[in-house]
Amino acid sequence: MVGDHAPALLESLADATLLPGGPAANSASTPIATEPNSPALQRREPQRRETALTTVTDPDSWLLTPDLQPDVIFPVLHGPRGEDGTVQGLFELAGVPYVGCGVLASAVGMDKAMMKAAFAAAGLAQVPWAFVRRVDLERDQDAILDALEAQLRYPMFVKPANMGSSVGISKVASRAGLAEGLRLAASYDRRIVVEQGLNVREIEVAVLGNDTPEASVAGEIVPSNEWYDYEAKYLGGESKILIPAPLSPEQIDAVRALALAAFKAIDGSGLARVDFLLDKDTGALYINEVNTMPGFTPVSMYAKMWQASGLDYSALLDRLIALALER
Secondary structure (H helix, E strand, C coil): CCCCCCCHHHHHCCEEEEEEECCHHHHHHHHHHHHHHHHHHHHCCCCCCEEEECCCCCHHHCCCCCCCCCCEEEEEECCCCCCCCHHHHHHHHHCCCECCCCHHHHHHHHCHHHHHHHHHHCCCCCCCEEEEEHHHHHHCHHHHHHHHHHHCCCCEEEEECCCCCCCCCEEECCHHHHHHHHHHHHCCCCEEEEEECCCEEEEEEEEEECCCCEEEEEEEEECCCCCCCHHHHHCCCCCEEECCCCCCHHHHHHHHHHHHHHHHHCCCCEEEEEEEEEECCCCCEEEEEEECCCCCCCCCCHHHHHHHCCCCHHHHHHHHHHHHHHC
């Protein structure tokens, strides 16, 4: 499943800079995310590579000095102004190669409304959804609630368009809950996505590559809570991870093909984790979202799915850096 990619591009690699962190609410998950990365990078043939750890929680703390001239940057960043193309644009201006998706894919992958528009343009199946602007909600909340109830049925998921790590997301089952969920989402972003809630399994696939990406085996999250929220992801919930996911051969082929199609729909490169919803009642498979910089936490799926596909963690890091250098 994993191709034989000789790490020839790594022979000339001298220095790699790891950028964990990120502003706002998403930064809470980042200290966990850095733990597996830094030691693994430090272990990878130190005669060829030096790793520098830089944080970006404080903008003044990550200024590079003349003594730090990286050949490649690994931006382990989550949320707005880290995962949304802004930092990637800075790297482009500086002419420094970096791991992961480029400016366009990062921006589209962060913005749930634009991502859904890209999926729709590519003909990819999604659950019914609606888009709400904060300004319209403030002008006439009742009209917005009426429109959403006419278009979708309860339960619904209410999400800020530009947040990650399940921050600001609510599952709502009533008009009062919908109003509260919209207010919460609006406190994080001026644009809000509302999705139809279904009885689903949560399936994920890891994608790796540039022009000819590969898809890993599929995994499944069985959340400890009612759904896979922030607490279940980062605060030690008893969520179960099933790798490989218990799927039929036909479902396996479909989910891996759809993962590659979604990756290409946003012009992805380097890596991404693609999340799906598998309807328990109908068997329908829906694309949920593409995460262009998946977290590498103790409960992270990305590295584990590649491990199950035959690519261990150190080799995965080598591949990611090689992909950054070849782009």
